[in-house]
Amino acid sequence: MKLTVNGTEHEVDVEPEMPLLWVLRDELNIKGPKYGCGIAQCGACTVHVDGMAVRSCQLPVGDLEGGVTTIEGLGTPERLHAVQAAWVAHQVAQCGYCQSGQIMQAAALLDLNPEPSDAEIDAVMSGNLCRCGTYPRIRAAIHDAAQKLSEA
Amino acid sequence: MQKSVVILAAVSIAGAALAEGALTLPEEGSISRADGQAAFERIYEVVTHPRCANCHVGEDNIPMWSGPSYGEARPHGMHINAGESRIGAEFLPCQTCHVTSDDFDTAPHAAPRFGIAWQLAPVEFEWFGKSRAEICAQLKDPERNGGRDWRGLVEHLEHDASLNGPVAWGWSPGGDRDPAPRTLEEHVEDMALWGAAGQPCPTD
Ligand code: FES
Numbered sequence: 322m323k324l325t326v327n328g329t330e331h332e333v334d335v336e337p338e339m340p341l342l343w344v345l346r347d348e349l350n351i352k353g354p355k356y357g358c359g360i361a362q363c364g365a366c367t368v369h370v371d372g373m374a375v376r377s378c379q380l381p382v383g384d385l386e387g388g389v390t391t392i393e394g395l396g397t398p399e400r401l402h403a404v405q406a407a408w409v410a411h412q413v414a415q416c417g418y419c420q421s422g423q424i425m426q427a428a429a430l431l432d433l434n435p436e437p438s439d440a441e442i443d444a445v446m447s448g449n450l451c452r453c454g455t456y457p458r459i460r461a462a463i464h465d466a467a468q469k470l471s472e473a
Numbered sequence: 474m475q476k477s478v479v480i481l482a483a484v485s486i487a488g489a490a491l492a493e494g495a496l497t498l499p500e501e502g503s504i505s506r507a508d509g510q511a512a513f514e515r516i517y518e519v520v521t522h523p524r525c526a527n528c529h530v531g532e533d534n535i536p537m538w539s540g541p542s543y544g545e546a547r548p549h550g551m552h553i554n555a556g557e558s559r560i561g562a563e564f565l566p567c568q569t570c571h572v573t574s575d576d577f578d579t580a581p582h583a584a585p586r587f588g589i590a591w592q593l594a595p596v597e598f599e600w601f602g603k604s605r606a607e608i609c610a611q612l613k614d615p616e617r618n619g620g621r622d623w624r625g626l627v628e629h630l631e632h633d634a635s636l637n638g639p640v641a642w643g644w645s646p647g648g649d650r651d652p653a654p655r656t657l658e659e660h661v662e663d664m665a666l667w668g669a670a671g672q673p674c675p676t677d
């Protein structure tokens with residue numbers, strides 16, 4: 322079966338029940354999306370499918386419709402996405418394990434809601450667990466990225 | 474693997490038995506009031522079952538959770554609010570976790586899924602915590618049931634089930650979840666019996 326990840330088409334020989342996360346990590350060696358729980362409880366595996374945040378551990382690859390973007394395709398080291406730049410500026414990451422999912426979720430949030438309130442940020446980001454408790458920095462960085470995107 | 478095959482087979486059997494318009498509807502008036510009331514009682518048991526009522530919630534737009542290890546129904550974890558859109562568009566879209574798939578076989582505690590976009594039912598269809606009289610009045614009120622007469626309600630059930638939507642999923646929810654009582658076919662038949670009896674409600 323064929324799938325497009327970060328603009329590149331790939332051919333994989335897998336069972337349609339295989340979760341997208343397994344395909345990305347084990348078949349395509351794209352290791353940005355992390356495995357945390359496998360049951361939609363943590364958000365570490367978040368990617369975009371046609372721009373919408375999706376927990377890739379939940380999606381059987383046979384049900385994938387649309388192009389996948391992982392953190393590897395969100396920005397480049399030379400040209401960071403506004404959310405990635407804000408994450409660096411605010412030094413959001415602690416251990417880092419959850420952060421690829423946090424950044425993908427935050428980017429999807431700003432796509433739907435360019436000026437989120439604190440309450441809206443909390444409502445959306447509560448599905449992404451951070452055991453290091455970086456939530457105050459996540460919130461600050463999202464406000465910062467929203468500001469930068471509105472100026473762009 | 475074997476489990477998923479069994480569940481898929483069950484789903485496709487349900488689908489086949491429920492081809493749209495497959496049920497021959499009884500003549501209006503051919504069912505006694507007592508039989509209609511008995512059918513409503515069974516409908517009530519279905520629609521207030523957690524598999525159905527947990528997403529038929531009121532205007533706070535907060536879905537409910539319940540299950541073998543949860544006890545009493547409680548608000549969905551993770552601070553989830555589906556918004557007035559009822560699909561989560563204002564916050565986190567339901568589909569971020571509840572992906573669209575005809576394969577209902579998910580792990581316990583994973584996000585359940587069905588064949589159409591996961592969402593709350595429209596707010597007028599509020600069932601969670603509602604009484605028999607309230608639900609009966611809502612079900613027969615075209616202003617609050619999507620403009621349907623009793624035949625329309627039967628068609629709605631058959632149509633949703635044919636898409637592997639929540640109506641089909643309620644009886645095959647996967648992940649050790651407790652299915653709705655009896656069978657999908659019996660529920661559709663009860664809707665027809667209640668309708669042909671004139672949709673009698675417990676208070677009238
Ligand atoms: S690994 Fe997908 S939500 Fe935890």
Ligand code: FES
Nearest residue numbers: 416417451452453
């Ligand atoms: S930075 Fe450690 S889990 Fe979030």
